[in-house]
Structure formats: structure tokens, C-alpha cells
Amino acid sequence: MLLNDYLSKNVELLQGRSVIELGSGVGITGILCSGFCHKFVLTDHNDEVLKIINKNIKLHSCSEDTSPTSHGLVAEKLEWGNKDQINEILQKHPGGFDFILGADIYILIVFNSTFVILELCIRYSMDSMIITEASKHQMHLKEVLGTRTIVGNLEGVIYETTLE
Known part of the structure; x- marks a missing residue:
């Protein structure tokens, strides 16, 4: 809910961009x-x-x-860490992606240098362990100001993550 609300209020961020979403669920985003x-x-x-x-x-x-490709939408199978599936997606989309989106992401994965910016929406509070782990993988996490909120009974926040 938080990610979709943020994107609907900031459509200019993604206008004309190519995006991949990790763990899309039923595809609402x-x-x-x-x-x-x-x-x-x-x-x-x-x-x-x-x-x-x-x-x-x-x-x-x-x-x-x-x-299945109507409106620039396409679905791909991706098990995190499956290098064959990652390579298949990169072959189908050789230009890479401008953004990677994910909601409720708890494990950080570095795919390929073609992914320039990683947007994370994490439903639970981010603790120092995840920030430390991201740093080990040359990732810098920055909270998007104004996005910290309560969704249901959980705290939500959007982080922008860049590869260093």
C-alpha cells in the first residue's frame, strides 16, 4: 500500500522509464x-x-x-539468486532497467551493474543490521523524506538505494 501510494503521488519519477519489480504478487504495482x-x-x-x-x-x-505484454507489462519467472533466470531476463531486456522496485524486501541482492537504482519499500522498521549488510555490498540506503508512516499496525518507509 505504501509503495503504491508513493508511486501514484510521484508518477514523474517513473515516466518513460523501464522498471522491474521483485516479488510482484498479483501485479497491482x-x-x-x-x-x-x-x-x-x-x-x-x-x-x-x-x-x-x-x-x-x-x-x-x-x-x-x-x-501478456499489453501496456508494456510483462511477467517473468524469477527466483532470487537464480543466475539462469537473471541472465534470461537480462537477455530479454538488454537495456537493463532504470528502476528496481520491491515491497517487503528483507534480503538485499545485487544483480548486475546494469541496475542503477534500487527502490525499496520495507513494511517493517529497517534495523542497523540491514543497513550494515547493504553497505557491505556497496549499496547506500537513504530514507525518502516524508514517506515514514503507519500502514495497519506496522511502520512503513521508502528507501532509495544506490550502488556505490
């Missing part, structure tokens, strides 16, 4: 962003979830074209 992103790749490791994502992409399509 990608569908929200499809109106202003050039390309949005939704990923998940679960085949059943990928079927739901593709169905939601088709349902969202306003045109007669109901292919």
Missing part, C-alpha cells in the same frame, strides 16, 4: 505504473502467482490485444 512507465517487468518465483499476474495483465488491457 505494475498495473498501477503501466500508464506512465515505458516497460514494467513483474517477477515472481511461484508459477501459480505468475498465472494470476498474466491474467490480471490481460484483464487490465484496454485494447483488443490481450497478449
Whole structure:
């Protein structure tokens, strides 16, 4: 909810950009962003979830074209750390991505230098252990001012993470 709220209020950040989302769930963020992103790749490791994502992409399509790539949206299988799947995604999208989005990300993964900026929305409070671990991987975390809020009974905040 926090990530989608932030993106809907800051659409200029992603206008015309290519984006990949880690662990897209049913695809709500990608569908929200499809109106202003050039390309949005939704990923998940679960085949059943990928079927739901593709169905939601088709349902969202306003045109007669109901292919899974309507509106710049596409779903890809991605198990974090699976180098074959990462390489396959990079081959399909050789220009890389302007942004990587993720909600409820607790493990930081460095993919490839083609990913310039990593946006993290972490639903629970970020502790010093995660900040220290990110630093070990040459990642700098910076809280986006004004995004710290309570969602349900949990504290949420958006971090911008850059590769050093």
C-alpha cells in the first residue's frame, strides 16, 4: 500500500522509464505504473502467482490485444539468486532497467551493474543490521523524506538505494 501510494503521488519519477519489480504478487504495482512507465517487468518465483499476474495483465488491457505484454507489462519467472533466470531476463531486456522496485524486501541482492537504482519499500522498521549488510555490498540506503508512516499496525518507509 505504501509503495503504491508513493508511486501514484510521484508518477514523474517513473515516466518513460523501464522498471522491474521483485516479488510482484498479483501485479497491482505494475498495473498501477503501466500508464506512465515505458516497460514494467513483474517477477515472481511461484508459477501459480505468475498465472494470476498474466491474467490480471490481460484483464487490465484496454485494447483488443490481450497478449501478456499489453501496456508494456510483462511477467517473468524469477527466483532470487537464480543466475539462469537473471541472465534470461537480462537477455530479454538488454537495456537493463532504470528502476528496481520491491515491497517487503528483507534480503538485499545485487544483480548486475546494469541496475542503477534500487527502490525499496520495507513494511517493517529497517534495523542497523540491514543497513550494515547493504553497505557491505556497496549499496547506500537513504530514507525518502516524508514517506515514514503507519500502514495497519506496522511502520512503513521508502528507501532509495544506490550502488556505490
